[in-house]
Amino acid sequence: MLISSKPLKDVFHCPEESNFYSYCLDTLVLNHCAHHQVILEFGAGDGTPIINSLMRTRFDGKIHGFELNPLAYKTAKSNIEEYELSDKYIIHNTSFFDALRPKAEYLISNPPYLPAIDDKIYQPLLHGGTDGSKITRQLLTLGYENVLVMLSSYSNPQGLIEFANSQGYRTADFTVTPLPFGYYSSESKVKNMIAELREKGMAFYTKNIYLLAGVLFTQSYKSTPDLSSELSQVITSL
Known part of the structure; x- marks a missing residue:
């Protein structure tokens, strides 16, 4: 397993979350890909999750990762x-939204989902808007047929699932894991916003634990039945 030695404020570093993202990529995408498919990744970070997945699977296509930092x-x-x-x-060291992106069958991301009033936090690039779902919503407006994203239980998960449905997506598959609040999510500015969201019924967590879901959204109606309701029930269960 690769471990970044860079300071936490400089490069995102959370082994538990990165390992789960990699597992989701294996089970929900790479093990089901046809030959020579192209995948785009928003927010490559230090590359650890994708590298680990490529070392474990027989994926023979190409993954284009876009990273601003x-x-x-x-x-x-x-x-x-x-x-x-x-x-x-x-x-690619450039903005995903501004880049000339190659045609791809999948878009994957562990997107920024920290809710805060502004981006003046430890890592500004981890800011997901006031409810944490802003960047994920942007990704879901780009029209990719299959989108794998990490979805947090404290970042308006029900609203995000409903938004995905409004964009023509159904939940093809998902997997969920509990995670402890870490370095970034424990920042007071972030925790205060999470608490506000819970009061509005938009965040679900216990004192020390939240849920993170790897979700494969698809616009293909040849897939399995829509699991959006099941996903909503699980991700809001805390």
């Missing part, structure tokens, strides 16, 4: 080269 980009590029995966995992 220059230090995270350099770390990811170095890690990719070290594991000789440059032919499968291509990193």
Whole structure:
């Protein structure tokens, strides 16, 4: 398993979350991909989750990762080269939304989902708007047929699922894990906003634990039955 040595304020670092993202990528996407498919990733970070997945699976397509943080980009590029995966995992140090992106069958992301009144937090690039779902909603407006995202129980999960449905997406599959509040989510500015969201019925958690779901949204109606209701029940169960 790759471990970033960069300071927590410089490059996102949460092994538990990164490992879960990688597991979701394996089970919900890579193990079901046809040959030579193209995948786009919003927010590559240090590249650890994708590298671990590529080392475990037989995926033979290409993943294009987009990362704004220059230090995270350099770390990811170095890690990719070290594991000789440059032919499968291509990193771009540019804005995903502004880039000329190749055509792809999947969009994947562990998107920013920290709710806060503004982005003046430990890592501004982890800011997900006032309810934590802003960036994920943007990704769901881009029209990709299949979108794998991490969905937090304290970031207006019901509202996000309803928004996905309004964009023509159904929940094809999902998996959920409990996670402890960590370095970034324990910042007072973030915790205060999470508490406000809970008062409005938009955040679900216990004193120390929240739920994180890996969710595969699809616009394909050849998939299994829509699991949106089941997902909503599970992610709001705390």
